[in-house]
Amino acid sequence: MKILVAMSGGVDSTVTAYKLKNAGHEVIGCYMKLHGKPNYHEENIKKVEKVANFLQIPYHILDLQEDFKDKVYMPFVNTYKEGKTPNPCALCNRFIKLGKLLEFAKSLGCEKLATGHYARLENGLIRTAADESKDQSYFLASADKEALKYLIFPLGEMKKEDVKAFASSIEVLKSFATQKESSEICFVENTYVQVLDQFMDTKIPGEVLDSSGKVVGKHEGYMHYTIGKRRGFEVKGAHEPHFVLKINPQKNQIVVGKKEELKIDEFELKNINLFIEAKNLNCEVKIRYRSKSTPCEVKIFEDNSAKITLKESVYGIASGQMAVFYDGDKVIASGFIE
Numbered sequence: 001m002k003i004l005v006a007m008s009g010g011v012d013s014t015v016t017a018y019k020l021k022n023a024g025h026e027v028i029g030c031y032m033k034l035h036g037k038p039n040y041h042e043e044n045i046k047k048v049e050k051v052a053n054f055l056q057i058p059y060h061i062l063d064l065q066e067d068f069k070d071k072v073y074m075p076f077v078n079t080y081k082e083g084k085t086p087n088p089c090a091l092c093n094r095f096i097k098l099g100k101l102l103e104f105a106k107s108l109g110c111e112k113l114a115t116g117h118y119a120r121l122e123n124g125l126i127r128t129a130a131d132e133s134k135d136q137s138y139f140l141a142s143a144d145k146e147a148l149k150y151l152i153f154p155l156g157e158m159k160k161e162d163v164k165a166f167a168s169s170i171e172v173l174k175s176f177a178t179q180k181e182s183s184e185i186c187f188v189e190n191t192y193v194q195v196l197d198q199f200m201d202t203k204i205p206g207e208v209l210d211s212s213g214k215v216v217g218k219h220e221g222y223m224h225y226t227i228g229k230r231r232g233f234e235v236k237g238a239h240e241p242h243f244v245l246k247i248n249p250q251k252n253q254i255v256v257g258k259k260e261e262l263k264i265d266e267f268e269l270k271n272i273n274l275f276i277e278a279k280n281l282n283c284e285v286k287i288r289y290r291s292k293s294t295p296c297e298v299k300i301f302e303d304n305s306a307k308i309t310l311k312e313s314v315y316g317i318a319s320g321q322m323a324v325f326y327d328g329d330k331v332i333a334s335g336f337i338e
Contacts, residue, residue, distance in 0.1 A: 037189070085226045118131055264315070
């Protein structure tokens with residue numbers, strides 16, 4: 001089988017390429033240039049070249065910087081500007097890795113696209129990985145349903161420690177097993193605010209309100225805060241922790257309150273991304289990557305919006321984040337929280 005492998009220079013994509021080549025497939029590597037962070041690509045491309053030479057496979061460097069800027073980077077900036085919390089990795093998977101890269105794979109005549117994600121596929125549905133601590137099904141849940149038939153995730157049944165041990169057992173690949181893991185958001189060097197500072201003034205002091213609308217303090221500028229944050233703002237006379245409940249970008253205000261006020265029992269999605277035929281779902285939902293699954297009911301409307309009623313309350317749902325719906329270990333839907 002002719003397979004394009006997304007290669008980043010990391011241990012996961014390296015072992016993915018090795019396993020597929022070893023299984024007898026015709027493997028082609030591809031490194032994606034997604035952003036212009038200084039000295040980022042040169043080092044990674046050297047690693048990809050080293051692996052490609054060792055495996056004796058061809059590789060391509062695909063410049064997707066304009067697409068990435070349009071579909072991931074600027075939406076990241078604009079979502080914070082709107083007082084919401086973006087999910088750039090989910091957008092990148094949908095539009096870039098499982099979008100533009102898949103288009104490129106097809107243009108080369110490849111039957112499949114392989115990535116080093118920790119997830120599994122079964123009967124056209126994404127399943128959680130065998131290694132629960134590394135499971136990336138949450139971030140893949142934004143994928144177009146049609147893309148899934150072209151994907152393979154060779155690491156889905158492996159534990160991360162076994163992937164590293166596997167790389168360590170091969171002399172040429174030993175260095176890949178010990179290198180530092182890449183950061184969660186590839187284009188953020190230190191903090192997301194440093195990215196926003198390139199486009200706008202983030203340091204405009206504003207008012208802190210309590211949930212009744214009373215001014216109780218000051219803050220550094222609304223873009224420094226996300227729902228649930230408990231530091232970096234002033235609350236006069238407070239004797240217990242206060243958390244950000246709401247952000248009003250138009251007035252440069254944040255609303256704060258006690259932890260109990262973060263409790264949510266229902267929320268809405270604008271466009272639900274369904275992997276199964278359904279009008280209503282009785283399932284579990286994750287409201288952020290590391291949150292535990294919560295039982296819920298989902299009512300889907302004609303305009304593809306949805307109302308989610310939780311059977312157990314959760315804390316700190318943030319508009320702009322992705323909700324991912326599971327039936328056991330299978331991803332059945334996703335959507336961005338309104």
